[in-house]
Amino acid sequence: MSFDNVDYTSLDIPAAPFSDKSIIPSFTHGAVPRHVGVIMDGNGRWAQERGLIRTNGHQAAEPVVFDIIAGAIEAGVRYLSLYTFSTENWKRSPQEVHFLMGFSRDIIHRRVAQMNEWGVRVRWSGRRPKLWKSVIDELEIAQEKTKNNTVIDVIFCINYGGRAEIADAAAAIAKEVAEGKIKGNKVTEKMLADHLYLPDVPDCDLVIRTSGEQRTSNFLPWQAAYAELDFVPELFPDCSREVLWRSIEKFTNRDRRFGGVKK
Numbered sequence: 001m002s003f004d005n006v007d008y009t010s011l012d013i014p015a016a017p018f019s020d021k022s023i024i025p026s027f028t029h030g031a032v033p034r035h036v037g038v039i040m041d042g043n044g045r046w047a048q049e050r051g052l053i054r055t056n057g058h059q060a061a062e063p064v065v066f067d068i069i070a071g072a073i074e075a076g077v078r079y080l081s082l083y084t085f086s087t088e089n090w091k092r093s094p095q096e097v098h099f100l101m102g103f104s105r106d107i108i109h110r111r112v113a114q115m116n117e118w119g120v121r122v123r124w125s126g127r128r129p130k131l132w133k134s135v136i137d138e139l140e141i142a143q144e145k146t147k148n149n150t151v152i153d154v155i156f157c158i159n160y161g162g163r164a165e166i167a168d169a170a171a172a173i174a175k176e177v178a179e180g181k182i183k184g185n186k187v188t189e190k191m192l193a194d195h196l197y198l199p200d201v202p203d204c205d206l207v208i209r210t211s212g213e214q215r216t217s218n219f220l221p222w223q224a225a226y227a228e229l230d231f232v233p234e235l236f237p238d239c240s241r242e243v244l245w246r247s248i249e250k251f252t253n254r255d256r257r258f259g260g261v262k263k
Contacts, residue, residue, distance in 0.1 A: 006112055016066040019096035021105045024074045025245050031252040034096070035079035036072060037220050037227070041261035042211030049235075055099045060237040066114070069154055071119060071241020075248055079153045079201055083219050087161030090130060101132045104158060110137040112145055119151025127168070155198065156194070161220035169195035169217030193232045196222060204263070205226070210236040228254050 034045070040061060047057030053191070065082065072080045083102055092100075115122055122142040135158065172195045177184045182191070193199060205223040207216060214231045216224065230247040 005158070016063060016070045017185060018070055019074055019215070019241070021242075025249060028230060028252050029077060032047070032076045032248060033228075033251050034077070035202050035204045035206075035223075036077050037081040037083070037204045037207045038068065038244075039083045039207065039209040039217060039219050040218075040236045041209055041213055044048060045211065045236060046235040046237040048059070054096055055103075057237055058100060058103055064237055064239050066111065067241050068239065069118070069120065069152070070243050071244045073120075074241070075245060077152060077248075079155065081157055081201075081204065081220065083153040083160065083217075084156050084158045085126075085160070086157075086218060087127065087159060087164050088218065094095075101135055105132065105135045105154075108135075108142050108156070110240045112142040115142070116146050116149065116262050117153065119149045120146060120149075121149040121155050121156040122146045122154045122199070125165075126156050126158045127160075127164055131159040143151075149194060153201065155201065157219070160197075160219075165197055166192070168197075168221055169193075175208050193222065206230065206247065206251045208232060208244070210234055210239055210243075 009224075043057035043061050044054040046060065047054050050056075068082060084104060089100070090097060123147075124139040124143065126138075128136065139156065139158070167187070169192050172201065173182070173191060176182050177187075193231070193247055201223070203221050204227045205225045207224050208230045209216065210232050212231065213234045216229070218223065220227075228251050230250055232243055232247065234243055
């Protein structure tokens with residue numbers, strides 16, 4: 001198959017508008033999760049159910065991504081991690097992987113001005129090896145352009161795997177032990193956390209997975225150790241900011257004890 005004429009763009013996708021303030025839920029003050037992670041699952045099934053090819057599902061997901069970013073801003077979420085491409089996704093067909101790499105690069109390039117206008121700080125979490133240089137280049141350009149924004153940090157987890165992140169942190173600590181900078185018997189949880197890809201980002205409070213699957217698939221295992229989980233039935237292209245708000249509403253009604261006892 002030739003990729004010379006692959007169209008990585010979606011057709012006529014409008015910028016996600018912000019809502020009329022009257023329809024935004026009034027969440028309990030201070031109860032909104034600071035950091036939300038979204039496992040965006042179901043694009044391929046969404047396309048297949050409609051007799052389309054899998055890549056059409058990824059294209060249909062683009063406006064949903066930005067609708068959810070807008071909804072997160074409206075709800076007061078400060079950090080939003082989006083599971084975009086995992087270290088395991090390289091196992092997919094070469095055609096789909098090739099499309100996803102080009103499409104990810106194209107989305108970041110086309111949408112960076114919009115995200116900057118919204119006050120989004122673009123971040124990237126993941127491994128460099130195997131990831132296309134053109135994708136890394138666009139991510140780094142977007143990070144530089146938006147580095148001073150403070151409305152919300154949107155973290156694109158591309159070529160990301162939770163076990164890989166922990167292994168990379170352990171390797172970095174082992175190197176410091178070998179260099180005599182720290183003692184091996186003095187390694188702590190905080191030290192490992194400080195060696196994760198984005199150590200300044202707080203732990204994840206809420207993980208949402210779309211499509212009805214009930215697993216976290218190697219997404220933020222360290223950061224989401226005490227996260228609330230919400231497995232929603234909608235395939236990702238059928239989602240919207242309303243799905244996000246519904247999950248946040250559930251979160252605000254949960255009793256989080258972090259291993260302790262409610263007094």
